[in-house]
Amino acid sequence: MMNPSRFDECYEFAKELKEELNCIIALQPLYHGFGKGGLTKRFDYTEAQDRIMKEFRGGKCEKKLPEPRGLVSVLTTEGEEEVRSSFDLVVEQKTNFVGWECGGGIENIIITFEGEIYRSWCMQEGPIGSIYDTSLNLPKDPTICHTPICQCSADICSTKTKVVDERNIIFKASA
Numbered sequence: 001m002m003n004p005s006r007f008d009e010c011y012e013f014a015k016e017l018k019e020e021l022n023c024i025i026a027l028q029p030l031y032h033g034f035g036k037g038g039l040t041k042r043f044d045y046t047e048a049q050d051r052i053m054k055e056f057r058g059g060k061c062e063k064k065l066p067e068p069r070g071l072v073s074v075l076t077t078e079g080e081e082e083v084r085s086s087f088d089l090v091v092e093q094k095t096n097f098v099g100w101e102c103g104g105g106i107e108n109i110i111i112t113f114e115g116e117i118y119r120s121w122c123m124q125e126g127p128i129g130s131i132y133d134t135s136l137n138l139p140k141d142p143t144i145c146h147t148p149i150c151q152c153s154a155d156i157c158s159t160k161t162k163v164v165d166e167r168n169i170i171f172k173a174s175a
Contacts, residue, residue: 001029001030003030004030014056026085026088028053030042040149070153086156090151095156096149100144100145101162102144102155102158103142104142104158105118105128108158110154115130115132116130117129117138120154122147122149142161
């Protein structure tokens with residue numbers, strides 16, 4: 001997470017990691033309201049900082065490792081399928097799913113330190129239960145997204161479906 005006031009320090013550290021480790025490194029922008037549900041807006045970054053976040057990648061990996069978490073299959077408006085990193089989608093500001101059906105709460109859940117259970121980190125619709133409840137009624141159907149900024153990789157990787165016109169053309173993003 002790139003705090004704009006400490007951007008240079010974070011960037012230098014990421015470059016050191018890139019030299020020392022074979023790993024995936026994503027420089028992610030921060031949003032106001034992070035960790036509290038209901039992100040409001042992206043912190044301000046310079047054009048140079050934006051470019052660095054978009055272009056920076058971790059070191060080349062020589063090992064045979066499984067695909068990293070956070071890859072999303074995106075069906076484009078042209079009907080082509082692309083595999084994208086959820087981190088890239090965040091940096092490119094392509095995570096506004098308002099009006100889309102979201103599989104958060106069906107494909108994954110979020111549990112806070114206090115034990116509350118939510119569909120996703122945006123925490124829309126409030127808690128769906130608690131780890132202290134004697135029984136849980138977890139959602140069985142997708143919800144309609146009302147959050148203009150989806151930032152958590154797990155949330156982004158939940159299936160997103162949108163009908164874009166009367167011909168029922170469906171666009172999906174799914175892990």
